Amino acid sequence: xxxxxxxxxxxNFLDSFTTFGKKTGCNSVIPFPxxxxxxxxxxxxxxxxxxxxIQFGQIRPVQNSSDIFSQDSVAPSLSxxxxxxxxxxxxxxxxxxxxxxxxxxxxxFQGGVLAAADTxxxxxxLVACPASQKILxxxxxxxxxxxxxxxxxxxxxxxxxxxxxxxQLRHGRRLSTRGAAKLLSYMLHPFKGTELCVAATLxxxxxxxxxxxxDHVGAKIDCREMSGxxxxxxxxxxxxxxxxxxxSSSTNLRKSESFSGPSLIYVCSDGTRLQGTLFSxxxxxPYAYSILDQGVQxxxxxxxxxxxxxxxxxxATHRDAYSGNCVDVYHISSKxxxxxxxxxxxxxxxREKRRQEKREKQERxxxxxxxxxQTKME
Amino acid sequence: MEYxxxxxxxxxxxxxxxxxxxxxxxxxxxxxxxxxxxxxxxLLLCVGExxxxxxxxxxxQKNVQLYKMRNGYELSPSAAANFTRKNLADYLxxxxxxxxxxxxxxxxxxxxxGLYYMDHLSSLAKAPFAAHGYGAFLTLSIxxxxxxxxxTREEAVDLLKKCIEELNKRxxxxxxxxxxxxxxxxxxxxxxxxxxxxx
Numbered sequence: 001x002x003x004x005x006x007x008x009x010x011x012n013f014l015d016s017f018t019t020f021g022k023k024t025g026c027n028s029v030i031p032f033p034x035x036x037x038x039x040x041x042x043x044x045x046x047x048x049x050x051x052x053x054i055q056f057g058q059i060r061p062v063q064n065s066s067d068i069f070s071q072d073s074v075a076p077s078l079s080x081x082x083x084x085x086x087x088x089x090x091x092x093x094x095x096x097x098x099x100x101x102x103x104x105x106x107x108x109f110q111g112g113v114l115a116a117a118d119t120x121x122x123x124x125x126l127v128a129c130p131a132s133q134k135i136l137x138x139x140x141x142x143x144x145x146x147x148x149x150x151x152x153x154x155x156x157x158x159x160x161x162x163x164x165x166x167x168q169l170r171h172g173r174r175l176s177t178r179g180a181a182k183l184l185s186y187m188l189h190p191f192k193g194t195e196l197c198v199a200a201t202l203x204x205x206x207x208x209x210x211x212x213x214x215d216h217v218g219a220k221i222d223c224r225e226m227s228g229x230x231x232x233x234x235x236x237x238x239x240x241x242x243x244x245x246x247x248s249s250s251t252n253l254r255k256s257e258s259f260s261g262p263s264l265i266y267v268c269s270d271g272t273r274l275q276g277t278l279f280s281x282x283x284x285x286p287y288a289y290s291i292l293d294q295g296v297q298x299x300x301x302x303x304x305x306x307x308x309x310x311x312x313x314x315x316a317t318h319r320d321a322y323s324g325n326c327v328d329v330y331h332i333s334s335k336x337x338x339x340x341x342x343x344x345x346x347x348x349x350x351r352e353k354r355r356q357e358k359r360e361k362q363e364r365x366x367x368x369x370x371x372x373x374q375t376k377m378e
Numbered sequence: 379m380e381y382x383x384x385x386x387x388x389x390x391x392x393x394x395x396x397x398x399x400x401x402x403x404x405x406x407x408x409x410x411x412x413x414x415x416x417x418x419x420x421l422l423l424c425v426g427e428x429x430x431x432x433x434x435x436x437x438x439q440k441n442v443q444l445y446k447m448r449n450g451y452e453l454s455p456s457a458a459a460n461f462t463r464k465n466l467a468d469y470l471x472x473x474x475x476x477x478x479x480x481x482x483x484x485x486x487x488x489x490x491x492g493l494y495y496m497d498h499l500s501s502l503a504k505a506p507f508a509a510h511g512y513g514a515f516l517t518l519s520i521x522x523x524x525x526x527x528x529x530t531r532e533e534a535v536d537l538l539k540k541c542i543e544e545l546n547k548r549x550x551x552x553x554x555x556x557x558x559x560x561x562x563x564x565x566x567x568x569x570x571x572x573x574x575x576x577x
Contacts, residue, residue, distance in 0.1 A: 192429055266406065
């Protein structure tokens with residue numbers, strides 16, 4: 001790997017934890033044995049099945065410094081984590097119960113992909129952060145919403161960003177959203193069954209070749225969108241008829257699955273990988289789904305789509321205790337992602353209350369006027 | 379939650395699977411295809427635990443294709459079924475067993491049509507008709523009652539419709555639509571997606 005060679009750190013890491021790996025006897029099938037050594041990715045998943053039940057959940061000391069620790073088992077605590085790689089934490093009980101409260105949603109429409117999320121990071125009953133960012137940009141045309149454990153999501157998004165950048169440097173073109181989703185899914189697969197929880201929707205725009213042609217072709221796509229056709233075709237503009245097919249095939253040099261246009265894929269650490277046009281993830285997702293199912297159509301304008309997304313997040317934050325605070329809205333189009341400024345939903349709540357009061361007042365006035373007219377006539 | 383069914387006729391196999399991709403109480407997708415094409419005349423239908431299904435089915439799919447590339451001819455349905463079962467069995471007592479239930483349907487030019495039932499404990503049985511899922515409890519007796527080895531294609535589709543009708547009537551979960559495919563000596567044919575009349 002380029003970075004590893006640059007830093008010349010690879011050998012040190014390899015040595016220190018292969019011994020550890022042998023100690024716990026974990027011998028798993030890792031898809032990327034080389035690059036994962038940076039982050040100690042050997043699978044902790046069922047290492048504990050090898051241990052005797054008496055020592056379940058207790059930290060195993062590293063073999064090199066075994067003189068002091070060898071006989072005794074260290075009590076489960078975080079007091080001596082320094083000589084242990086991060087992934088051994090699987091055998092240590094979690095310091096506090098993690099909770100996965102959030103509302104994130106994403107949907108496709110004629111203008112691209114819209115992603116929205118709340119900003120509350122909760123930890124059981126505590127709001128750990130009222131202003132966290134749950135939609136993380138991965139590259140200029142790909143954004144991922146995160147749900148699950150915040151730390152896991154942030155880490156894996158960065159890893160995905162790194163891998164995608166490497167792919168781009170090696171192959172001269174960006175990996176499609178589907179490819180990115182598959183990559184993420186396969187990277188998370190070894191951790192299935194562990195406490196790792198990442199549920200992300202990757203929202204992206206797959207373009208044509210990564211060269212100067214992009215801009216003027218992008219402009220052509222926008223014209224197409226105005227006329228309300230289906231998913232636009234990126235390349236040969238002459239073939240207008242192709243725009244009508246739902247599965248927009250492109251006449252790229254790369255055959256088979258090349259696709260350009262918006263793309264939305266849900267990836268979960270349990271292995272689920274679904275491509276679709278509308279997803280909502282998190283504890284507030286049922287509430288959001290009901291709003292979205294009514295309001296989302298292909299032909300929405302950007303304004304309307306943003307309104308629907310905001311409304312859905314607002315309703316979910318109203319009902320779900322683990323979602324709240326502000327809402328972030330991101331829009332991904334052929335030109336990349338743009339972010340709407342963060343909006344506090346508390347204001348929305350008061351605005352709605354005032355609107356409702358005004359409406360009730362109007363109705364009352366109307367009724368009074370009607371009565372007045374009737375009495376006058378009589 | 380998920381439902382698979384297969385019916386073998388004298389020169390064809392009819393298979394159907396529901397189209398729901400669920401996550402806890404939500405239907406995340408209504409048009410999810412649970413059938414994996416292993417070769418021109420073999421289909422693998424796979425249900426079970428969320429990530430395991432796709433991982434295992436794709437693994438089998440790519441290996442069957444690799445066999446074809448290496449040897450120049452395709453695996454027969456019987457060989458593919460046994461290969462799949464062997465893989466399931468190997469992983470069964472490992473640390474990462476695959477919790478999947480499968481139906482493999484294929485047409486062999488020499489032996490004719492075949493339907494193979496496999497479950498997560500890596501059992502394998504060649505059967506004239508089979509079903510997976512909670513819906514199987516409701517529909518197997520219908521298949522027992524009405525199945526004949528010399529069914530025509532129309533009769534098989536009618537039998538399938540009877541089963542789905544029963545599911546709509548008695549099954550507590552909503553399975554609105556089913557992908558239906560037929561395999562015969564010509565290959566794999568997509569039939570009309572069956573939807574529940576409630577729509």
